[in-house]
């Protein structure tokens with residue numbers, strides 16, 4: 189298996205409302221866009237109409253934030269049905285969400301909270317991912333999150349935790365290279381050792397993003413800056429192992445001009461062209 193048997197779309201970008209008009213008017217040469225499906229799936233109106241117009245010109249990929257795969261609340265099957273319908277409407281060949289919990293007692297905390305790396309959590313998440321895949325009838329990927337804290341109740345490393353969940357459940361991995369780098373800084377481990385311990389053949393998509401450096405020297409995973417050099421370097425090493433894949437530049441705040449966003453996606457394509465060749469060689 190390579191790229192979780194998904195099409196390798198190359199460099200793409202997060203599609204945000206602020207760029208809709210310019211993209212529809214100028215049709216810049218993006219290869220694909222990712223959208224936050226929760227922003228659209230339950231709404232009609234102007235934004236939804238514009239999205240469907242953009243969908244006529246570009247491949248759109250769904251990415252969710254509200255599944256709460258690690259929560260102990262029951263899985264929201266109605267949410268899954270709405271997600272499935274929406275993915276079909278936009279023609280998304282796969283979808284993804286985050287390996288975390290977001291809900292406690294039916295309250296959405298609007299943040300991605302880290303799970304304890306225990307066998308009990310693995311079992312819990314694996315059972316839920318199997319249901320998600322059955323309901324969606326689409327390839328499903330889980331994304332590694334940024335962890336600002338270490339959950340003390342742990343029986344394995346983060347890489348072991350992720351690997352067990354994706355291999356036991358049969359889902360794919362959305363590798364956020366920025367999150368892998370930031371976690372290595374926060375928790376004092378080697379980012380490449382983390383990445384190379386994962387089942388790389390299950391990576392079906394990659395995220396790259398920039399961050400905000402706080403005054404005290406720490407970092408905030410803010411998605412409001414260009415992809416930094418250390419992330420590009422880690423990305424090159426990943427691509428040299430995985431081969432071509434679908435690589436998304438995430439930019440959610442302090443949005444740049446469309447042309448700047450396009451530059452970043454084309455940088456990702458150049459890395460794929462120069463480094464993925466090593467896989468075939």
Ligand SMILES: [Fe+2]
Pocket residue numbers: 331364395438
């Ligand atoms: Fe991400």
